[in-house]
Amino acid sequence: MERIPARRSVAVRVARGQRVEVVNTHGQQVVDTWAFATGDPAEWMSMEHSRVHMGRLSPRVGDSLVTNRRRAILTLVEDTSGGVHDTLLAACDRYRYQLLGATEPHDNCTDNLHAALAAEGIALAATPSPLNLFEHTALAADGALAIEPPVATPGSHVTLGAEMDALLVFSACPQDLVPTNGAGLTPTDAHYRLVR
């Protein structure tokens, strides 16, 4: 098992056909997830294109997420976490924490993404909206959204299958001002491993 350090990100290269297991080690940690086509990082996994493709808000086992060119890039092949994930909310960023009252610089998933990409020699002019694994966005009948603690249990996981060669970035979300990462407001490590 490889570590996704609390508040930090990792980049993982996968080949088509490989699978990655993402483990919610402590059970309340959201993992912001991005995927980019190898060789052309301007082709990325897109939540707005994936919702059209899936015909639903959020992936279920068997659903594929697609890129901004509508090609399958990842498939959710297994999910022991309760199946609650978010495709609606932007990655946290410096502006989010400023608006929440932070007066000091705060770790954030947007900077984590760009740091992980920079380490791979990639500069990206935009921040794609992430697949927020394990994030529990409660949706009321009138369309109101609320961020709730994850339903995932410790050690539960999702398995993502690569539909093309891709660069993945996982960020263990540093959110500690709202209950994205549980009522305890305490970001923790998560883990991943290449299954095959």
Place this chain on the structure above:
Amino acid sequence: MERIPARRSVAVRVARGQRVEVVNTHGQQVVDTWAFATGDPAEWMSMEHSRVHMGRLSPRVGDSLVTNRRRAILTLVEDTSGGVHDTLLAACDRYRYQLLGATEPHDNCTDNLHAALAAEGIALAATPSPLNLFEHTALAADGALAIEPPVATPGSHVTLGAEMDALLVFSACPQDLVPTNGAGLTPTDAHYRLVR
């Protein structure tokens, strides 16, 4: 009244405090809408940031949409259309029509956006997810999404207030293969005017 030609786009510059009325002239036409901060087109209206800011899927009268830097850019100040708009679905693009079976090039909102920006001297490396005015995305309790004909009536409108100097792009969606623009599958003109 200025025309937004069927299947085409227009760019409109607005100053902070100005209002733009967007009219669904024939009642079944979706208008994909983008907004960019004047002077820095890398700051754009973002649906994923706006959902966090609004705490809801779609704007109601009084709600502001924010940029990818979480600054208010547009406010929905009036809505006589029935209040049904979409923030979930990507703009249509060449890939969408290919997947729907089109064998010839098809007008699409993504190319319309970039053409309108190019005419303003702006090249953008990404396609922000649009505010799909009048688009009726039905959402089932289990998260399933379906594209339904608009509920807007002929001549109904929304009024958008500019919270900063901005460049707006409106695209009268060319979708004629699924009922985005009504059961008749017939894209039509829409109109807009600067109210003040």
